[in-house]
Amino acid sequence: MAAAPAGGVRLLHPRPWLRNLGRRARPLSILAASSPIQHSEELTTTAAPPKPPNKDKNSLSYYPKRGQTLELVCESLAFKGKGLCKVADTGFVVMCDRALPGEKFIGRVTRKKDNYAEVIFVRLKVVWWCIEWIVTLNAGEKLKTITPHWDNVEAPCEFASHCGGCKTQNLLYEAQVRAKEQQVRELIVHVGKFSDKDSEYDGIMKPIVPCDIQFHYRNKMEFSFGTKKWVPAELLGQECDETNEYALGLHAPGFYDKVLNINKCLLQSDPANKVLAAIQDSWRDPELSLSPYNVHSHRGFLKHLMLRTGRNIETGQPELMVNFVTSSYQPELLKPLVEKIAAFPDVVSVMNNVNTSVGNTSVGEAEYTLFGTIGLTLAKRARHVYGFEIVDQAISDARRNASLNGISNATFVQGDLNKIGENFGEYFPKPDLVITDPNRPGMHIKLIKFLLKLKAARIIYVSCNPATCARDLDYLCHGLPEQNIKGCYKLKSVQPVDMFPHTPHIECVCLLELC
Numbered sequence: 001m002a003a004a005p006a007g008g009v010r011l012l013h014p015r016p017w018l019r020n021l022g023r024r025a026r027p028l029s030i031l032a033a034s035s036p037i038q039h040s041e042e043l044t045t046t047a048a049p050p051k052p053p054n055k056d057k058n059s060l061s062y063y064p065k066r067g068q069t070l071e072l073v074c075e076s077l078a079f080k081g082k083g084l085c086k087v088a089d090t091g092f093v094v095m096c097d098r099a100l101p102g103e104k105f106i107g108r109v110t111r112k113k114d115n116y117a118e119v120i121f122v123r124l125k126v127v128w129w130c131i132e133w134i135v136t137l138n139a140g141e142k143l144k145t146i147t148p149h150w151d152n153v154e155a156p157c158e159f160a161s162h163c164g165g166c167k168t169q170n171l172l173y174e175a176q177v178r179a180k181e182q183q184v185r186e187l188i189v190h191v192g193k194f195s196d197k198d199s200e201y202d203g204i205m206k207p208i209v210p211c212d213i214q215f216h217y218r219n220k221m222e223f224s225f226g227t228k229k230w231v232p233a234e235l236l237g238q239e240c241d242e243t244n245e246y247a248l249g250l251h252a253p254g255f256y257d258k259v260l261n262i263n264k265c266l267l268q269s270d271p272a273n274k275v276l277a278a279i280q281d282s283w284r285d286p287e288l289s290l291s292p293y294n295v296h297s298h299r300g301f302l303k304h305l306m307l308r309t310g311r312n313i314e315t316g317q318p319e320l321m322v323n324f325v326t327s328s329y330q331p332e333l334l335k336p337l338v339e340k341i342a343a344f345p346d347v348v349s350v351m352n353n354v355n356t357s358v359g360n361t362s363v364g365e366a367e368y369t370l371f372g373t374i375g376l377t378l379a380k381r382a383r384h385v386y387g388f389e390i391v392d393q394a395i396s397d398a399r400r401n402a403s404l405n406g407i408s409n410a411t412f413v414q415g416d417l418n419k420i421g422e423n424f425g426e427y428f429p430k431p432d433l434v435i436t437d438p439n440r441p442g443m444h445i446k447l448i449k450f451l452l453k454l455k456a457a458r459i460i461y462v463s464c465n466p467a468t469c470a471r472d473l474d475y476l477c478h479g480l481p482e483q484n485i486k487g488c489y490k491l492k493s494v495q496p497v498d499m500f501p502h503t504p505h506i507e508c509v510c511l512l513e514l515c
Contacts, residue, residue: 192470
């Protein structure tokens with residue numbers, strides 16, 4: 001194994017449970033190699049690059065072809081949970097889903113990608129034998145494991161190998177959070193352009209906060225109805241008599257029209273699983289005349305089942321909201337199911353979301369959404385809170401919740417912050433604190449420019465995508481030189497939080513202060 005470079009990212013783990021795992025120590029570099037790691041900016045055209053192992057770069061056999069079967073070794077997890085793997089005899093890099101660090105396996109190349117951004121992202125993390133050779137990035141699929149991965153554990157879910165929901169159940173949880181923390185650190189350094197050599201870096205980067213529970217942590221799960229069960233190839237012979245049955249479950253990875261039938265999901269609460277089982281037992285009854293929506297013919301009634309679990313603030317007992325998403329409004333068809341699940345003591349409401357569009361989205365024309373918003377939480381500690389949200393129903397719910405809780409110092413405005421004009425901000429006073437919670441694409445450049453002009457004393461950035469978060473932190477702190485815009489904030493803290501064990505998702509809470 002190669003040693004980490006002197007200027008490389010360091011992982012600090014003050015908690016013993018992350019440090020003492022009872023196994024041999026391994027470097028935590030994003031991708032280990034047989035020579036010290038070099039970042040792309042450290043490679044020069046005058047330096048004589050080392051030769052790739054066993055293969056000539058001019059040989060066509062060095063570059064894997066689509067459909068080719070290869071022996072691969074996974075050396076780390078990349079962002080979004082894909083394995084960074086190397087071809088065993090050449091060192092050529094391949095991204096492979098469901099491959100875990102230390103695993104040696106047989107894989108097939110599924111596609112080549114010319115995505116420049118993706119190539120650059122990997123280039124910053126991987127030892128390249130010669131920089132001009134990297135022109136494409138290969139993607140592969142795992143066919144057969146030769147030797148298992150490090151930190152191997154048995155996945156408790158029977159669908160773990162086939163469902164796309166939680167890909168890393170068979171990886172020790174401590175190893176999962178180690179990898180997630182490392183990914184955030186790499187993104188902050190390489191995308192956010194914050195130097196890990198800065199004396200304040202270790203104070204800014206906080207150790208990841210692990211999830212207290214590794215299962216039953218999701219408060220909402222969405223299942224899809226399908227006209228035909230999807231059965232994995234290795235189980236096809238066992239369940240061939242059921243392949244024509246209707247399905248209720250999760251989409252097979254990479255397919256919008258194939259549903260893996262699920263009777264129990266370990267990510268949702270026990271009350272939610274009991275309701276799911278009750279619906280599975282009855283909805284296929286021919287006497288009910290219920291049909292799943294067909295995404296090809298655009299016929300059928302049932303589209304999705306959404307189960308949301310909360311807790312009563314007084315008793316602490318679970319409360320469940322059940323939402324049927326249908327293609328039309330026909331309450332008489334749902335009545336038998338409603339009567340059955342309404343008998344469960346934890347079910348407090350049953351909703352019908354009508355989506356008449358041909359698309360298979362769970363968001364319909366009559367969607368009802370519940371929010372206990374960030375703004376309402378802050379209202380008790382602030383003189384006044386202004387909240388902006390693009391979804392009109394969310395604004396209505398926020399105002400209703402404010403009234404129910406006796407909160408009068410909160411103003412909620414419906415609007416798209418990606419389309420703000422020059423006069424935005426004239427209708428409210430300059431804030432002392434801005435809290436931004438963007439979706440996965442991050443903040444629009446218009447909003448970033450507005451914040452740099454507004455110059456609030458502090459910004460709290462809540463993120464569900466550390467890659468776009470790092471990009472936005474770069475703009476807020478370092479500016480956009482190409483547009484002659486200066487940054488005016490200093491990054492004070494980055495707190496990674498793992499809220500979704502066994503998945504690649506990472507949350508971050510960042511604090512910035514005006515320079």
